[in-house]
Amino acid sequence: MIEILDAGPQTTVQDLGRCGQLRSGIPPSGAMDRFAFVVANRLAGNGDTAAALECTLLGPRFAVATTCAIAVTGAAMPIAVNGVEAPAWTTLVLHPGDVVKLGSARAGLRAYVAFGGGLDVPLALGSRATYLRGGLGGLHGRSLKKGDRLNIVRCCVPARRRVRRDALPSYPSEVSLRAILGPQHDRFTAAGIAAFCSGAYELLPQSDRMGVRLRGERIEHARGHDIVSDGIALGSVQVPGDGQPIVLMADRQSTGGYTKLATVCSFDIGRLGQLRPGQRVRFSPVSIDEAHRLLRASDEALTRLTLEEIA
Amino acid sequence: MxxxxxxxxxxxxxxxxxxxxxxxxxxxxxxxxxxxxxxxxxxxxxxxxxxxxxxxxxxxxxxxxxxxxxxxxxxxxLPATRLIELPCCYRDPELGFDLDQVAARLGLSVHELIRLQTSVDYLVYFIGFAPGQPYLTGMPERLAIARLETPRTKTPQGSVGIGGTQCCVYSVESPGGFWVLGRTPVKLYDPQASEPVLLRPGDCLRFVEIERREYDRIAAAVAARAYRVRIA
The missing domain is CATH 3.30.1360.40 (Gyrase A; domain 2)
Structure with a gap:
């Protein structure tokens, strides 16, 4: 069992999300940075879909009541076990009474803490992911708070492993995101599309798990910014009347009535999920064939990722 | 595309x-x-x-x-269309707080307004915007009304409203520009239920007027998970 001593501003239980509920208005939710999430699970000896914690900006402090394994990945939050610094991207073995504290992120925004065996919260519509706005999944559909207790499904302690230093992702202050133009790029002027493809856009503090709000060179519409509502894909770049883009993320609304200029590719969503307010993105358009080649490459990179045993 | x-x-x-x-x-x-x-x-x-x-x-x-x-x-x-009866309490100032004003604006008596609003079957076009929130079509033209000039920051869950040429039911508490005629005690979205969303695209929806006492009875049954919506 795990007891939360301090929760941090937004710590939620997530997995890889629920599927098939968008037609009921319920988004997938799930980890914002799937790469870091999956690696945390593998280091903890879990399958990729086990439930784990997503911590935002400032990590939690928690105590464990049993011997268990954890792994922390994603944003660079300093890790202390009983006050002693411990490495990220590495299997850590904890003993009853150990207290783990994750500090303030030095780079990146979201860190993941996986527990060997996976977190035990009830399945809601096939997933343990928390959907905050809908109060669904996770622990009572909300962010964790002080005093919460979580169980581990089947506590197991795997062999200790770590990610090789050269395979660690970096979290730079400016990222370039690959995007496919459309579905409504014909609603924008050539100058508007050029601005989107060349400018740098700054991430605004109002961004959350639903959408990332950006500010930069105005993206000009050719005719009207409203459409009859249609479905919103993961990564949709919605441009309302003010010409400033919003990228829709894991907790997005299922449909909406603003024009969508482009869609950020799935394999770049995690990097956007690690960006902090004030940092910047650039968009580079790719064709659908190119996007699918890159998707395969990103799948293969995760398959090939070798975790080295720690003697 | x-x-x-x-x-x-x-x-x-x-x-x-x-x-x-x-x-x-x-x-x-x-x-x-x-x-x-x-x-x-x-x-x-x-x-x-x-x-x-x-x-x-x-x-x-x-x-x-x-x-x-x-x-x-x-x-x-397609499977056979489901017809869903949604009980709605109109004549209560706490629940249908815009009822009198809408009747005055449309030049209808309250009785006639409720009769018109409950006289048709609405089609659930699709679900969107919020969990379980239906986009409904089929409202009688006579009920068309400009939306609120200043949208409310909060509209209670279950509110039944009209605005423009559309009728809507709020599946969760949310901001909105609809005039509120009444409220249903039935939850269109309930994250604690095994099936959190009541409506599906293609359903037909019919409103049935109930009194406040019946509203309170159904609301209590809904809270105790002892209420079943009539689906034909």
């Missing part, structure tokens, strides 16, 4: 209405049943957003498979 690397937006360029809605849902049913690699679908007014796994079906294959099914997309492939 691609919507990223994992979805395609299928748009049908026809007049928005029940016929097009039925066609989109029929296409959705056929595609989900017959095309491997489709992961989920979202119908809307004029489009179907199809999510797929490009590891299982390529983009050109998927587009061809969808196009091939368009001619067969008719009511014949």
């Amino acid at each position: 691609p919507a990223g690397d994992l979805a395609v937006l299928v748009e049908i360029d026809e007049e928005i209405g029940p016929a097009l809605s039925q066609r989109l849902r029929a296409l959705e049913a056929l595609a989900s049943r017959e095309i491997a690699g489709i992961t989920e679908t979202v119908p809307s007014f004029r489009a179907l957003l199809v999510y797929y796994d490009p590891r299982l079906v390529s983009y050109p294959q998927l587009c061809a498979a969808i196009a091939e099914r368009l001619p067969r997309a008719s009511a014949a492939v």
